[in-house]
Amino acid sequence: xxxxxxxxxxxxxxxxxGFAQAHKQSDSYLSITLNAGSSQLQGQWxxxxxxxxxxxxxxxxxxxxxxxxxxxxxRAAIESYALGHLxxxxxxxxxxxxxxxxxxxxxIDEHVDGAYAVLxxxxxxxxxxxxxxxxxxxxxxxxxxxxxxxxxxxDSFTQAAVLSMETPSIALDARSKNPWQQLRxxxxxxxxxxxxxxxxxxxxxxxxxxxxxLYRDGRWQPRASLRESSTDILKVVTAFxxxxxxxxxxxxxxxxxxPSWLVESAIALTVLLGALNILFPVxxxxxxxxxxxxxxxxxxxxxxxxxxxxxxxxxxLQALVGFNIGVEIGQLGIVAVLMPASYVLRGTVFYRRxxxxxxxxxxxxxxxYWIGLRAFP
Amino acid sequence: MPQASRWxxxxxxxxxxxxxxxxxxxxxxxxxxxxxxxxxxVPAGALLRQFQPLRRAVxxxxxxxxxxxxxxxxxxxxxxxxxxxxxxxxxxxxxxxWVQRTDAPAAALVLGAIVLQSSHRFDASLAMLERALHSDPxxxxxxxxKATVLQVRGNFSAARKTCAQLTASAGQLIAIACLASANSxxxxxxxxxxxxxxxxxxxxxxxxxxxxxxxxQLGEMSVRLGADARAEQHFKAALQADPDDLYIKGVYAxxxxxxxxxxxxxxxxxxxxxxxxLLLRLAIAEAAIKTGHRWADMYGARFEAARRDGDKxxxxxxxxFALEVRGDTQQALTLARxxxxxxxxxxxxxxxxxxxxxxxxxxAINEIDTWIRTTGYQDQTPGIVNASLTAxxxx
Numbered sequence: 001x002x003x004x005x006x007x008x009x010x011x012x013x014x015x016x017x018g019f020a021q022a023h024k025q026s027d028s029y030l031s032i033t034l035n036a037g038s039s040q041l042q043g044q045w046x047x048x049x050x051x052x053x054x055x056x057x058x059x060x061x062x063x064x065x066x067x068x069x070x071x072x073x074x075r076a077a078i079e080s081y082a083l084g085h086l087x088x089x090x091x092x093x094x095x096x097x098x099x100x101x102x103x104x105x106x107x108i109d110e111h112v113d114g115a116y117a118v119l120x121x122x123x124x125x126x127x128x129x130x131x132x133x134x135x136x137x138x139x140x141x142x143x144x145x146x147x148x149x150x151x152x153x154x155d156s157f158t159q160a161a162v163l164s165m166e167t168p169s170i171a172l173d174a175r176s177k178n179p180w181q182q183l184r185x186x187x188x189x190x191x192x193x194x195x196x197x198x199x200x201x202x203x204x205x206x207x208x209x210x211x212x213x214l215y216r217d218g219r220w221q222p223r224a225s226l227r228e229s230s231t232d233i234l235k236v237v238t239a240f241x242x243x244x245x246x247x248x249x250x251x252x253x254x255x256x257x258x259p260s261w262l263v264e265s266a267i268a269l270t271v272l273l274g275a276l277n278i279l280f281p282v283x284x285x286x287x288x289x290x291x292x293x294x295x296x297x298x299x300x301x302x303x304x305x306x307x308x309x310x311x312x313x314x315x316x317l318q319a320l321v322g323f324n325i326g327v328e329i330g331q332l333g334i335v336a337v338l339m340p341a342s343y344v345l346r347g348t349v350f351y352r353r354x355x356x357x358x359x360x361x362x363x364x365x366x367x368x369y370w371i372g373l374r375a376f377p
Numbered sequence: 378m379p380q381a382s383r384w385x386x387x388x389x390x391x392x393x394x395x396x397x398x399x400x401x402x403x404x405x406x407x408x409x410x411x412x413x414x415x416x417x418x419v420p421a422g423a424l425l426r427q428f429q430p431l432r433r434a435v436x437x438x439x440x441x442x443x444x445x446x447x448x449x450x451x452x453x454x455x456x457x458x459x460x461x462x463x464x465x466x467x468x469x470x471x472x473x474x475w476v477q478r479t480d481a482p483a484a485a486l487v488l489g490a491i492v493l494q495s496s497h498r499f500d501a502s503l504a505m506l507e508r509a510l511h512s513d514p515x516x517x518x519x520x521x522x523k524a525t526v527l528q529v530r531g532n533f534s535a536a537r538k539t540c541a542q543l544t545a546s547a548g549q550l551i552a553i554a555c556l557a558s559a560n561s562x563x564x565x566x567x568x569x570x571x572x573x574x575x576x577x578x579x580x581x582x583x584x585x586x587x588x589x590x591x592x593x594q595l596g597e598m599s600v601r602l603g604a605d606a607r608a609e610q611h612f613k614a615a616l617q618a619d620p621d622d623l624y625i626k627g628v629y630a631x632x633x634x635x636x637x638x639x640x641x642x643x644x645x646x647x648x649x650x651x652x653x654x655l656l657l658r659l660a661i662a663e664a665a666i667k668t669g670h671r672w673a674d675m676y677g678a679r680f681e682a683a684r685r686d687g688d689k690x691x692x693x694x695x696x697x698f699a700l701e702v703r704g705d706t707q708q709a710l711t712l713a714r715x716x717x718x719x720x721x722x723x724x725x726x727x728x729x730x731x732x733x734x735x736x737x738x739x740x741a742i743n744e745i746d747t748w749i750r751t752t753g754y755q756d757q758t759p760g761i762v763n764a765s766l767t768a769x770x771x772x
Contacts, residue, residue: 024462024653024682024683024688025686026466027682044406050463051463053419054463054467059419062422064422065417065419066417066418067412067413067414067415068409068411068412068414068416069412071416072412107406107407108406108408109405109406109407111682112675112679112682113682115416118406142466142467143463143466143467144466144470144473145465145466145469145496146466147686147687149686162685162686162687259706259707259736260706260736261736261737304707373739
């Protein structure tokens with residue numbers, strides 16, 4: 001029996017993985033501010049009093065309470081411990097110049113998991129850094145899961161990074177270039193989404209295919225001029241853009257919320273209705289109105305994609321603008337391919353008897369299939 | 378028009394307020410006016426002071442493997458009692474120089490594996506256990522840990538094989554308890570319950586950990602069997618033995634929440650705001666009786682903090698928060714699916730099944746449905762068994 005007890009005690013230790021990780025793990029918050037053209041950097045470093053107590057011993061009277069007096073008494077030790085575990089260096093090509101760190105002020109702040117010492121310090125580098133190298137080693141010796149959450153701020157942008165025992169060093173670009181890279185990546189995402197999301201393309205098709213023709217006397221007839229067709233296309237594309245930009249923004253900013261299965265089903269429905277409108281024209285002249293109304297729904301669909309990309313609160317506007325621009329570029333690309341071809345073919349029987357009704361029927365069937373798939377999984 | 382879209386101004390305002398509060402609390406570092414102002418408490422301060430001589434011994438002589446093992450075991454136990462990952466990390470740091478050595482003793486490797494397991498690095502944990510078993514093939518502690526990790530990963534047949542190896546080194550009873558646990562996930566829930574119930578006779582003379590563990594297993598199996606009253610008896614008995622057992626508190630609170638007894642769940646957990654997993658239950662209870670969103674805001678802030686530092690050990694709880702408090706089915710599914718790739722305990726099955734159904738995601742429903750059919754997983758908890766998710770019928 002003794003045998004049993006010893007090992008079952010171990011079992012108890014094993015069955016609690018979820019609870020062993022209940023509290024928050026140890027983090028510090030390091031924020032470094034750069035001023036354009038200056039070799040002087042400002043730093044603020046928030047370190048949990050608990051962690052400092054474990055490595056330095058703050059609770060002098062051993063009453064399990066850390067008072068401001070006890071923290072103040074250890075100020076020199078705290079500052080030398082902290083700054084001794086951080087290196088900042090200005091990088092110029094292969095050249096590396098360490099910056100001199102100087103403690104300035106100690107304050108207190110509250111975070112979600114308790115009180116932190118706030119160390120303010122300055123860093124004097126040899127020149128205004130183009131690239132800033134950061135080597136972080138705080139607490140790793142006693143807590144290999146400790147992380148340093150770094151914010152590098154310039155007057156125009158903030159870069160974030162997580163420093164851990166696995167990646168204790170990082171070099172960040174200290175000049176304002178990254179916001180454009182980030183914007184560009186969202187533009188690319190937007191283009192991709194339009195091209196990969198067949199439902200958006202097909203919806204546009206149902207509005208653009210009939211743009212080069214007119215429904216008159218019970219059948220489709222070619223429009224007379226390129227100008228007429230272009231105007232129609234311009235109206236449709238503009239209305240669609242306005243509408244989906246509106247709902248995309250509202251949803252991304254958190255004002256509107258709709259379950260994604262509902263949005264996806266509704267988008268499929270708009271494709272079906274668009275296709276039916278070619279086969280049995282109801283809205284003949286003002287298709288831009290259809291684009292406007294249904295565009296609102298497509299915007300909600302874009303928003304869920306944007307949300308999946310993972311947004312930082314500070315970068316929301318950038319993401320929104322970038323993604324929207326990408327969607328427009330993708331859309332214009334489709335128009336650029338579709339319009340010349342349909343304009344040239346508009347007079348042919350092939351286009352009016354085969355492409356239009358056949359295409360609409362195929363799109364409609366596909367939309368029906370999507371509705372079934374999305375609304376009734 | 379998007380009659381589809383539901384306006385959730387209330388939720389937005391709540392979120393905005395929470396954000397404003399969170400920002401405000403970070404906005405202004407201050408200099409306390411009074412030297413006597415208490416800024417914070419030292420958790421488990423008295424125990425940590427007791428460890429000081431041992432800590433000094435390890436620092437003075439890192440080659441003293443006995444001191445290293447004692448200190449890391451003490452930290453691990455403290456981490457378990459307080460549900461605090463810092464102590465587990467201290468154990469990891471203490472063991473680090475030893476587990477890196479090629480001639481690392483099996484005991485150090487097993488403790489290292491438990492550390493890895495508790496931060497959900499299951500594959501690394503198994504690799505370290507293989508090292509331990511390589512030098513000591515009959516190490517009962519290593520085998521038992523291995524069986525547990527394999528079971529969490531959903532590899533029940535490998536877990537069973539490992540349990541069987543325990544007979545020689547740890548005795549038949551341990552092997553039986555180990556097997557019952559694995560079999561209960563694998564189509565033999567009622568039989569496993571009966572077996573465990575027979576080998577276990579509760580007695581105040583037994584160590585508390587043993588009683589809690591046995592009662593917890595029996596209680597959880599009862600929940601899955603749909604025997605709620607019996608489950609409650611087991612949980613209550615476990616809490617009588619140890620009123621501060623965080624794990625039992627969590628599973629008991631879940632039972633109360635399923636039975637719409639949110640007030641009792643709050644009474645049970647109101648002093649456990651510090652433990653994220655229990656705070657989550659408080660937030661769910663609060664949402665169920667619509668008494669505000671204080672705990673939800675607290676959990677939301679910790680959720681955000683965990684997201685910022687890339688902590689992936691709370692996915693199960695975060696998915697429940699998204700689904701049961703925020704009603705964000707899409708996020709719940711994303712989190713539950715990520716969690717499913719890592720662990721497959723009953724709680725993980727439940728959250729994935731519920732999130733999949735709430736989001737009406739056909740692929741996810743299929744995946745969990747197939748898993749339930751192939752493993753023979755049995756569970757009568759509401760939300761698991763219905764027309765589209767058919768768990769094996771229970772006797």
